[in-house]
Amino acid sequence: MCLSVPAKIIEIGSSGWQAKVDYLGSHIDVGISLLDRVEVGQYVLVHVGEAIQVVDEELAKESIEIWKGWLDEA
Template identity: 60%
Template sequence: MCLSVPAKVIEIYADEWRAKVDYLGSAKTVGIGMLDEVRPDQYVLVHAGEAIQIIDEQSALESLHYWKEVLEL
């Protein structure tokens, strides 16, 4: 089974293949090469260090709520 966690895009790096994201309160660098036109303030699903899908804010926030509950954050 594979899991992905929503992350908010903070910054797109100049190489346009990587982005800084807020990943459950931590800043992480993830690959964005599999997605078209990722922009700051969008939410993406991250799996194994790669953004695999752009998702809407409401879905991301709902999912983050459950992740925080499970992880007791």
């Protein structure tokens, strides 16, 4: 079973292999080499530091709200 969290791409590195994402309010660098093409503003699913799939913005925002609810309960 895999667990991934949606994140918004806010910057693509000059190498084209990494991107800075907003990951539940934190900005971190993730690998993007598993994806054909990503653009600033897109949402991706991140698993162990790698973007594994581009996702629809509406779905990503719904998922982020669910994650925030879970974290608030913890």
